[in-house]
């Protein structure tokens with residue numbers, strides 16, 4: 001990045017249709033198109049703008065278009081649909097039956113767009129991508145998938161959840177006929193897991209191990225985490241003031257920054273603290289603020305607001321849901337080592353640390369032998 005800045009300077013020099021269309025923008029777009037196995041990509045100043053502009057354009061240009069939007073869609077999509085001036089139908093969050101009923105009620109000739117997300121950032125739920133593709137095929141709809149919280153985090157190449165669902169095929173470079181291939185439009189950000197300005201980097205999967213350790217540790221301490229299979233850890237508080245107070249205490253007393261999420265981002269009564277993995281994950285889990293979050297001081301802060309507030313369901317299916325993860329141990333390549341370490345009686349954070357340490361010593365040994 002430094003080298004490029006020194007050679008070419010910063011700033012585009014003008015709008016793209018006059019003078020700001022340069023080699024770097026073109027190369028970035030072709031990298032992004034390749035990542036998602038699409039013919040082309042277009043870079044915007046943010047994904048908010050990308051979602052807004054794309055939905056506004058499609059919705060206004062396709063005559064009589066109807067946009068079917070998941071009820072938990074991000075504000076950028078809602079804004080885009082509003083700007084399109086076209087008809088919007090909201091379907092219940094991740095409810096394919098409701099979506100089908102709404103699609104079936106529309107005339108076949110009407111252009112339809114299904115707008116949804118892969119990872120919903122406020123609850124960590126995952127969109128039923130394949131089932132939505134099936135419905136789109138059946139009713140002739142365009143699929144518009146926001147992978148903002150998934151690019152750089154899921155899939156063998158970091159392309160997101162759609163890629164992750166055909167993990168082995170994409171690992172072999174076979175993308176034709178995959179779920180990602182069936183999605184018409186995928187949007188992503190360059191401001192979260194991937195890069196910063198002008199950079200699009202490959203992601204590491206270590207954060208998935210860390211996420212798992214934190215979820216397990218919170219579960220063991222009876223802190224109510226909303227079950228989901230992604231890297232998002234939503235801790236249910238159920239009261240705006242308490243959520244804010246817990247967030248402030250974690251920052252002031254323990255130097256841990258965890259955002260409190262209140263209305264209107266989530267409904268009243270579902271206020272929460274939202275924990276997400278840091279962008280660059282240090283080697284040792286034990287030294288991360290992520291690990292410190294599950295130590296006794298912060299846990300007492302997290303437990304306090306819970307008194308008399310919503311609790312995590314303790315049924316077997318809720319426990320299973322809490323444990324399920326999009327990344328399997330096999331995909332992470334830790335199946336065997338994790339079993340061995342658990343047999344040795346290691347706890348969640350210790351398993352992660354031991355795996356990372358093993359990985360580091362294998363790397364060190366191989367670089368010594370090749371030197």
Ligand SMILES: Cc1ncc(COP(=O)(O)O)c(C=O)c1O
Nearest residue numbers: 046047048074076121148189191
């Ligand atoms: C689901 C979703 N889509 C789009 C955006 C907007 O992305 P950006 O930060 O690149 O504008 C966000 C922001 O967090 C988001 O959560």
